[in-house]
Amino acid sequence: MKMIRRFIAGIFVKAAEQSKGIGTELLHTVMETREVLSLNVYKKNTKAVMFYKHCGFKIVNQEIDANTSEEEYTMEWHR
16 A cells, blocks of 8 residues: 555555455555545546445546546545
């Protein structure tokens, strides 16, 4: 997991290790120390979008990533 203040720059779990609670545990550990978290995720990455929603994140913005031309969501979590 890479953090830049309250921004989650990335959570990466090997495909073979996904759906074992590792990402959830990482995220919950960070949630214990923050009041607000935000992140960007590609709209087409529905598995990640659903994961973040399950963890309490809400979509607060939708735009086009200037570097990739992909639609992406900005999501936030508040304690």
